[in-house]
Amino acid sequence: MGNIRNNSTDHDLHDQVQRALAAHPELREAEIRVGTANGFVHLAGKVSSLSVYLLIERIVKDIPGIKSVINRIEAPGAPSPSRSIHLSPQKSEVLNPSTKESEK
Amino acid sequence: MTFSSALSRLAHFESLPDEVKESLEKIAVRRTFSADQVIYLEGEAADFVYLLEKGWVRAIRLSRKGREQAMLVLRAVDLFGDIALFTTGFYPGTVIALEECLVWALPSSGLLEILDRYPHLSQAFARHLAFRILHHLQLVEDLSLHSVEARLARTLARYAEEREGQWVVPRRPWATYDAMAIRLGTVRDVLSRALKNLEGKGFLRVEKQQIVLLQKEELAEYEE
Numbered sequence: 244m245g246n247i248r249n250n251s252t253d254h255d256l257h258d259q260v261q262r263a264l265a266a267h268p269e270l271r272e273a274e275i276r277v278g279t280a281n282g283f284v285h286l287a288g289k290v291s292s293l294s295v296y297l298l299i300e301r302i303v304k305d306i307p308g309i310k311s312v313i314n315r316i317e318a319p320g321a322p323s324p325s326r327s328i329h330l331s332p333q334k335s336e337v338l339n340p341s342t343k344e345s346e347k
Numbered sequence: 348m349t350f351s352s353a354l355s356r357l358a359h360f361e362s363l364p365d366e367v368k369e370s371l372e373k374i375a376v377r378r379t380f381s382a383d384q385v386i387y388l389e390g391e392a393a394d395f396v397y398l399l400e401k402g403w404v405r406a407i408r409l410s411r412k413g414r415e416q417a418m419l420v421l422r423a424v425d426l427f428g429d430i431a432l433f434t435t436g437f438y439p440g441t442v443i444a445l446e447e448c449l450v451w452a453l454p455s456s457g458l459l460e461i462l463d464r465y466p467h468l469s470q471a472f473a474r475h476l477a478f479r480i481l482h483h484l485q486l487v488e489d490l491s492l493h494s495v496e497a498r499l500a501r502t503l504a505r506y507a508e509e510r511e512g513q514w515v516v517p518r519r520p521w522a523t524y525d526a527m528a529i530r531l532g533t534v535r536d537v538l539s540r541a542l543k544n545l546e547g548k549g550f551l552r553v554e555k556q557q558i559v560l561l562q563k564e565e566l567a568e569y570e571e
Contacts, residue, residue: 253390278438280390281411285441287385311413315385315441325383325443325521327529330413 253279282310293320350375353400356424359474374457380444389441393431395452399423402448408440417530445521495533496541500569514560
C-alpha cells in the first residue's frame with residue numbers, strides 16, 4: 244500500500260476542505276465526511292438535494308492543489324456512492340451526474 | 348445477535364476471555380448501512396474499527412493515477428478498519444456496503460485502552476492482521492504474475508460454496524461484471540472473454556443465478 248496521509252499536503256488539504264465547507268451558511272446543517280489521500284479528496288454523507296451536492300463539489304474543486312474530487316455524497320438524483328471510479332490520467336476532474344459511464 | 352456472540356464467530360477472537368469480550372461490548376455501538384452506503388472513506392480519520400455482523404462490504408482504493416482497485420470483499424463475520432488503528436490513523440481505503448449490513452463500531456480510542464490491558468486481545472489482532480497480509484500478498488501475486496484468466500479461475504475457486512453436491516459461485520446482485528473486473532484488475536470485456544474461455548475449456552458452466560465450477564481443484568491452481 245502507498246502512504247496515506249503521511250505528508251502535510253493531505254493534512255493541509257483536509258483542513259482547507261473543512262474550512263471551505265464550514266464557511267458556507269447553506270452547508271451548516273450538512274454532515275459531510277471528508278477523506279484526503281494522495282491529493283484526492285473523498286466526500287461522503289447525505290444532503291437533501293442535488294443542488295447542494297453540486298455546490299459542495301464546486302467549493303471543493305476550487306481549492307488549489309486538489310487532484311480530483313471523488314464525490315460519494317448521497318443526494319436525490321446523484322450517482323450511486325458505490326460507483327466505480329476511473330479518472331483519466333491527464334485530467335483533474337470532478338465526477339458529477341453528467342459524467343458518462345464510459346468516462347469513469 | 349449480541350456483540351459477544353458475533354465476536355465469538357470471528358476467527359482468532361472466538362476464544363477470548365469473557366472479561367475481554369465484555370469490555371469490548373461496553374464500547375461497541377451497533378449501526379446499520381444500506382446497500383451502496385459508504386462506511387468510511389480513504390484518507391478519513393480512523394475513529395472506529397468495525398465488526399461486520401451481517402452482510403457483505405467491499406474495500407477499494409484509488410491509485411495515484413485515479414484508478415480504482417478492489418482490495419477486499421468481506422462477508423460477515425469479519426473485522427475491518429483495524430489496519431489504520433495500528434498505522435497512520437487514517438483509513439487506507441474506502442469501504443462500501445454491498446447490501447444491508449449490520450456492524451458494531453468500536454471507537455479507536457476505547458479499543459486502544461482495552462488493548463493495553465489485555466494481551467490476549469493484542470494477539471488476536473496480530474493474528475488477524477497477519478492473515479490480512481497473506482491476503483494482500485496473494486493479491487499482489489495475482490496481479491503481477493497471473494493472467495486475467497488465471498486470476499478469474501483462482502478467485503472463483505476461492506469464493507465457491509458447496510451446494511447440493513456441486514461447487515458454485517452464486518451471482519449476488521452487486522457482483523456485476525464491472526465490479527468483478529475491478530476486483531481482478533481488468534475491464535469488463537476482458538473478464539467476459541476470460542469467463543467464456545474457461546467455460547469453453549470445460550472448467551465451469553455459467554448459469555443465470557450462479558457459476559458452477561466443474562473442476563474446482565484445477566481452477567484453484569489454474570495457470571495458462
